Structures are given as C-alpha cells and as structure tokens.
Amino acid sequence: MDMNRGRIKRILVSEKEIQEKISAVAKQISEEYEGKPLLLVSVLKGAFIFMADFCRALTVPCELAFMCASSYYNGTVSSGNVKITLDIYQDLSKYHVIIVEDILDTGRTLSLVVKNLKERNPLSLKVITLLDKPSRRLVDFEADISLFTIPDYFAVGYGLDCNEQFRNLPYVAEYEE
Numbered sequence: 001m002d003m004n005r006g007r008i009k010r011i012l013v014s015e016k017e018i019q020e021k022i023s024a025v026a027k028q029i030s031e032e033y034e035g036k037p038l039l040l041v042s043v044l045k046g047a048f049i050f051m052a053d054f055c056r057a058l059t060v061p062c063e064l065a066f067m068c069a070s071s072y073y074n075g076t077v078s079s080g081n082v083k084i085t086l087d088i089y090q091d092l093s094k095y096h097v098i099i100v101e102d103i104l105d106t107g108r109t110l111s112l113v114v115k116n117l118k119e120r121n122p123l124s125l126k127v128i129t130l131l132d133k134p135s136r137r138l139v140d141f142e143a144d145i146s147l148f149t150i151p152d153y154f155a156v157g158y159g160l161d162c163n164e165q166f167r168n169l170p171y172v173a174e175y176e177e
C-alpha cells in the first residue's frame with residue numbers, strides 16, 4: 001500500500017472482531033429502537049467507516065447526519081482545543097439520536113458534542129464508540145456502548161488516522177510513534 005505501512009506495529013482489533021461486534025451491537029440497537037425515529041450522528045472524519053458498517057448492520061430505518069469536530073492538529077498530539085467545524089441541520093427534537101464515534105480518548109470531543117446536541121432537546125441521546133482508551137480520560141465522560149477497550153496506544157486504521165494516513169486499513173492497529 002503506502003510507504004508508511006512499516007510503522008504499523010501490530011493489529012489491535014482484527015477485521016473479523018470488528019464485524020462480529022458490530023453485528024451484535026446493531027442487533028441490540030435494532031431491537032431497542034424499533035418503531036422510533038432514529039438519527040445516527042457521526043463525528044467526521046474518523047468515524048465514517050464505523051458509521052458505514054454500523055448503519056448497514058441495523059435492521060431498523062434510520063437517518064444519517066455528519067458533523068466535524070477537530071481536536072488533533074498535528075500527528076499524535078492533541079491540541080486540547082475542540083471545535084465544531086461542521087454542524088448538522090436536523091431538528092433533533094424529532095429524533096432519538098445515537099452518536100457514532102471512532103474513539104473515546106481524553107473525552108473532550110465527545111463531552112463537547114454531547115453537551116451541544118443535548119441543548120437541542122433530542123428525544124433521547126446515546127453514545128456508541130468503536131474504541132475506548134479509559135486510561136487517557138481527562139474529563140468525566142463515558143460512552144453508553146464501547147465496542148473495544150484498548151490500552152494507551154496510538155491507534156490507526158478503520159477510519160482512524162495519523163496525519164491523514166491509514167484510515168483505509170480494514171483493522172485497527174498500533175502505530176509506532
């Protein structure tokens with residue numbers, strides 16, 4: 001693929017593990033949201049692949065929306081400064097909302113996004129994250145559902161990047177810094 005592939009240290013979560021867990025969670029969510037107006041909100045860019053697989057595993061109707069929040073400005077170092085750079089336009093008071101996120105790290109991004117969306121009075125709000133790095137948490141925030149808990153490694157693949165590289169890997173890998 002690309003020259004940087006040599007910096008992939010090892011696979012943390014395989015393609016098979018990801019797909020199996022998504023099926024199980026999507027089954028649970030499909031039962032829970034049967035007959036309810038459901039809006040999946042994904043935080044770009046990292047969650048776009050998880051969003052695509054998750055929404056296709058659901059058996060209930062849903063609408064999709066995408067927002068951008070940026071916190072990482074350079075490589076693997078967080079700026080600590082979270083901004084919503086692209087917003088959604090739906091009237092959230094008409095929807096049960098599920099935020100679909102790639103990774104919960106310090107918690108800054110999700111706590112800001114959740115606070116922001118709650119102010120728009122959704123019928124309900126749930127947070128599902130593909131990955132969780134609890135040891136890195138700086139703000140008091142937990143997801144309703146985390147598919148995989150990983151140690152404090154910098155993860156790439158399955159949507160996650162390092163300087164915009166590696167998003168297209170079908171698995172989650174540890175990046176050698």
Ligand code: IMP
Pocket residue numbers: 046071072078102103104105106107108109110153154155156160161162
């Ligand atoms: P938080 O605000 O620190 O929780 O970080 C959330 C965002 O930082 C994620 O949505 C990712 O875009 C990025 N991020 C955090 N940890 C990693 C990682 O291990 N690999 C790639 N991106 C990460």
Ligand code: MG
Pocket residue numbers: 043044045046047102103
């Ligand atoms: Mg993200």
